[in-house]
Amino acid sequence: MTAVVTRRAGAATWVRFGLLLAFVVVFLIPIYVLLATSFKPLTEADPGQAWNLPRTWTGEAWRVAWEKLSPGLWNSVLLAVPGALLSCALGSMNGYVLSKWRFPGADVLFTLFLFGMFIPYQGVMIPLVQLLVKLNEWTGLQGVFYGGIPGLVLAHVVYGIPICTLIFRNYYVTIPDELVEASRVDGAGMLRTYWSVVLPVSAPAFAVVIIWQFTSLWNDFLFAVFLTSPTSWPATVMLNNIAGAQATPYSQQMAAAVLASIPTMLIYVLLGRFFMRGLMAGALKG
Amino acid sequence: MRRARSWLPGLLLVSPSIVAIGVFVYGMLGWNFRLAMTDQHDEVSEGEFVGLKNFVDLWDVPRWHVSVDHAVMFTVVFVLGALLLGWFLAFLMEKGIRGEGTFRAVYLFPMAVSFVATGIVWRWLMNSGTGERAVGLNRLFDVIGLPQWQWFRDPDWGMAAMAIPAIWQMSGYVMALFLAGFRGVPEELREAARVDGCTEWGVYRHVVLPLLRPVTLSALIILGHISLKVFDLIVAVSGKQIVTDVPAVFMWVAVFDAHDPAKGATIASYIVLSVAVFVIPYLVWSVRKERRS
Numbered sequence: 001m002t003a004v005v006t007r008r009a010g011a012a013t014w015v016r017f018g019l020l021l022a023f024v025v026v027f028l029i030p031i032y033v034l035l036a037t038s039f040k041p042l043t044e045a046d047p048g049q050a051w052n053l054p055r056t057w058t059g060e061a062w063r064v065a066w067e068k069l070s071p072g073l074w075n076s077v078l079l080a081v082p083g084a085l086l087s088c089a090l091g092s093m094n095g096y097v098l099s100k101w102r103f104p105g106a107d108v109l110f111t112l113f114l115f116g117m118f119i120p121y122q123g124v125m126i127p128l129v130q131l132l133v134k135l136n137e138w139t140g141l142q143g144v145f146y147g148g149i150p151g152l153v154l155a156h157v158v159y160g161i162p163i164c165t166l167i168f169r170n171y172y173v174t175i176p177d178e179l180v181e182a183s184r185v186d187g188a189g190m191l192r193t194y195w196s197v198v199l200p201v202s203a204p205a206f207a208v209v210i211i212w213q214f215t216s217l218w219n220d221f222l223f224a225v226f227l228t229s230p231t232s233w234p235a236t237v238m239l240n241n242i243a244g245a246q247a248t249p250y251s252q253q254m255a256a257a258v259l260a261s262i263p264t265m266l267i268y269v270l271l272g273r274f275f276m277r278g279l280m281a282g283a284l285k286g
Numbered sequence: 287m288r289r290a291r292s293w294l295p296g297l298l299l300v301s302p303s304i305v306a307i308g309v310f311v312y313g314m315l316g317w318n319f320r321l322a323m324t325d326q327h328d329e330v331s332e333g334e335f336v337g338l339k340n341f342v343d344l345w346d347v348p349r350w351h352v353s354v355d356h357a358v359m360f361t362v363v364f365v366l367g368a369l370l371l372g373w374f375l376a377f378l379m380e381k382g383i384r385g386e387g388t389f390r391a392v393y394l395f396p397m398a399v400s401f402v403a404t405g406i407v408w409r410w411l412m413n414s415g416t417g418e419r420a421v422g423l424n425r426l427f428d429v430i431g432l433p434q435w436q437w438f439r440d441p442d443w444g445m446a447a448m449a450i451p452a453i454w455q456m457s458g459y460v461m462a463l464f465l466a467g468f469r470g471v472p473e474e475l476r477e478a479a480r481v482d483g484c485t486e487w488g489v490y491r492h493v494v495l496p497l498l499r500p501v502t503l504s505a506l507i508i509l510g511h512i513s514l515k516v517f518d519l520i521v522a523v524s525g526k527q528i529v530t531d532v533p534a535v536f537m538w539v540a541v542f543d544a545h546d547p548a549k550g551a552t553i554a555s556y557i558v559l560s561v562a563v564f565v566i567p568y569l570v571w572s573v574r575k576e577r578r579s
Contacts, residue, residue, distance in 0.1 A: 016378045017385075023375060024392050027454065030407040033422075037410070050421040051429075094303050101296030109304065111573050116311040118507075118565040120515035122537055123558035124314035126321060126551050131314075158310045161303050190295040219400035221518040225538070236402045240522055243406045250410060257403040268398035272391060275398070276462065 038062060038255035045249060061251035062259075065242070069256050072238030075149060076218055076263075079234050083153045084213040087160040091209050092202060094161065095168025096194050100180045110169070117162035125226050128155060132227065147229035155227060156217050164209050167278065171205035172198065204274070211271055212278035215264050235260040315558065322551035329545050340552040350553075353531040356445045360532065361513040363449035364456075368509055369502070371453060372460020379461075380468035390465075393458035401455070405522025408451035412437035412523070438523060438530055448530055452519055456512070460505050467501035468494065507568050511561050533557050 038061050040054040094113075098106055132146035132154075145151035175198065183193040221236045228237065239260045243253040268275050322340055326333030344350050375393055379386055396404065413422040416434045424434040437447040471494050479489045517534035524530045526539055533553050541550035 013383065017383060020375070020378050020383065020389050024389065027392050027396070027458075030396075030404070030411065030454070033410060034407055047415065047419055047421045047425060050425045090303055094300050097296040097300045101293065101299075103293035103297045107573065107577065109300075111569055112312075113303075113307055114569050114573075115566065116307050118511050118561060118569070119311060119315065120511070120534075120554075120557045120561050122515060122517075122534055122554040123318055124310065125318075125537075125554065126541060126547055127314040127317040128310070155310075158306045161307060165303070190299065215398060219402075221400065221402050221521070222534075225521075226541075236400050236518075239400075239406070240402050243409075243522070244525060253406055254410075257406045261399045261403045264398045264400070265395070268395055272394075276394070 034254045034258050037250050038065075038252075038258060040251050042249055042251070045251065061249070061255040065252045065255035065259055068242050068252075069235060069238055069259055072233050072235040073259065075228075075232055076234040076236075076260075078149050079152055079156070080214045080217040080263075083156045083160070083217045084210045086153070086157045087164045087213040088206055088209045090157065090161055091164025091168045092199075092206070093194070094165040095170075095172050095205070096198055097190075098165065098169045099172040100175075100177070100193075100198070101190055110165075113162045113165055115162075116159065117166070121159065121222055124159075125222075129226055143229065143232075146227065147232060149228075149232050152223060152227050152232070152234070155223050156213075156220065160213055160216070164213065167209050167212070168202075168205050171202070171208075175201065204277075207271065207274040208278045211267055211274050215267065215275070215278075218264050318551050318558075319555055321547060322555045324548055326548045327546045329547065333548065340548055341555070344549070344552055344556070349528065349531060349536060350533075352528060353533050353536045356530065357514060357516075357532045359443075359445040360449050360452075360516060361510065363446045364452045364513050364516075365506065365509045367449055367453040368457045368460050369505060371457040372505070373464050375457065375461040376464035376468055379465060390458075390462070393461050395458070396455040397459055399455070401518035402522045404451050404455055405519050408454075409523045412447055412450070414439040441529065444529055445532075448520065448523065451523070452513070452516070456509060460509070463501050463505050464498065467498045471497050503568070507565060511565060514560050515557055 036051075036053050039057045039059070040049075041056055041058045041060065044052070044054060044056070097103075098110055129146065132151045135145035135151070136142055136147070139145070145154070179197055180193055183197045188196065218234075219236060220234070221240065224234050224237045228234065233241075239256050242248055242256050321333070323335060323337055324333030325331070325336045325339075375389075379389060383389070411422040413420070413424060414436045415421060416424055417428075420428055420434060423437075427434055435447070436444070438444045440447065475493050475497075476489050479493045484492065515534050516532055517538070520530050520532055520535050521538075526535060526543075533556060537550050537553040537557070540546050540553060
């Protein structure tokens with residue numbers, strides 16, 4: 001009896017393992033295509049060899065793709081790094097207040113914030129463009145707010161407030177209230193308590209938010225399409241233009257797609273644990 | 287209620303964010319609705335108030351019907367596909383399996399890639415060329431004896447094909463959600479059901495599945511709101527072609543190519559409404575639930 005059960009359980013495990021492995025192969029097909037195609041010389045670009053590995057490996061497509069894409073990659077760095085840091089600063093302060101220094105109506109406010117996480121950004125895009133154009137005129141800074149990186153950073157930081165606040169709030173809820181109370185009793189004010197008690201233990205939440213915001217800013221296309229001009233195009237927009245041009249060979253398209261994905265892929269590989277937590281926070285789970 | 291002196295500093299610290307959300311989220315949503323109710327159909331006119339005229343007139347535009355139909359088909363295939371695949375992967379892994387970390391990492395990595403990069407690979411994979419000119423999956427299917435497809439260029443089922451890359455990208459996320467849900471079921475509950483004579487399937491059906499309902503709802507909401515505003519993927523795979531038009535792409539065309547702000551705002555309003563009708567009840571429900579616990 002026991003032996004039968006074990007053998008059946010063993011067989012079931014092997015079936016599960018086999019199925020999971022089959023899905024791994026399916027999931028990795030696009031990666032194979034990206035890499036195999038990007039290293040092919042133009043002479044091997046005919047459909048008949050579409051799925052073959054390159055016979056002669058060449059980095060030529062990568063060189064050209066890098067040349068075309070590097071301004072966009074640089075713009076993306078200028079966009080994603082300051083954007084992620086600013087989002088952290090705001091999210092951390094909001095989360096701290098909404099969990100430890102609550103004011104009347106804090107719950108309602110938090111719900112109103114959360115809705116901002118789910119709005120389709122199309123619904124604010126036209127007014128946002130109009131406002132940024134106006135800001136250019138009022139400040140006399142042409143191409144800074146509308147058509148520039150600062151405007152794009154502003155948009156991402158503002159629309160990132162809900163998710164960043166949520167992540168920090170859910171993290172700070174787990175800090176015992178007694179710690180904050182003790183600091184209060186000692187006469188420390190709100191900012192002092194934040195600085196000496198809360199901030200020192202916030203590193204994990206900072207990691208989650210930095211990774212989450214960096215990835216969303218880096219991968220964003222919608223805001224960038226509406227708000228930037230050719231000189232401030234981030235990598236996603238530039239990538240789409242490179243790939244959309246009929247004359248661009250597949251090898252260059254694929255190389256460019258990989259180049260644009262390397263920073264977020266690296267983060268995923270190196271800091272996957274925090275990446276996961278950000279994802280879970282997106283599901284409104286603490 | 288505590289004295290104002292104790293909570294006022296907190297309110298002050300959050301006030302920049304309150305102002306920002308007030309202006310950029312609620313103010314601009316309102317501004318957009320107001321714009322949708324004017325006749326500002328070019329970029330110079332002032333725009334007179336015309337009520338809901340634009341909202342009604344949009345239904346006379348054939349392209350609008352096409353884009354709505356497309357969004358519905360994309361949403362159904364994408365949401366069901368990602369939900370089922372994600373659930374299945376989690377189901378295969380929930381009891382623990384050798385190499386689980388690697389499996390999870392592989393299924394999840396597409397989440398780290400932008401929809402634009404995803405779109406570029408899948409445009410190649412779903413190339414509609416057939417016969418000698420076939421590349422991508424059609425070439426592969428030809429070799430192993432499967433029929434060749436038009437993929438996203440198919441006039442009837444194109445949007446179902448368009449959902450495939452989205453499923454590839456998001457089902458790992460659903461898997462992670464479900465896996466957390468599975469692992470959250472206390473082992474004692476399962477054991478108790480087994481002692482009561484439940485088969486493994488019975489345990490699953492009567493103990494585990496009901497407990498997965500909140501996770502399923504979260505996943506539905508997240509997938510649904512991604513789906514209704516889908517934009518990047520469509521643009522990267524096929525650009526602005528009518529054959530894969532959706533409201534978000536139509537809105538982009540209305541703003542940038544047709545230079546019709548009122549029409550763009552009307553389409554955007556419909557997108558917002560379609561998401562709001564299920565997200566608002568969900569948010570109210572989940573905040574209430576949290577407060578109770």
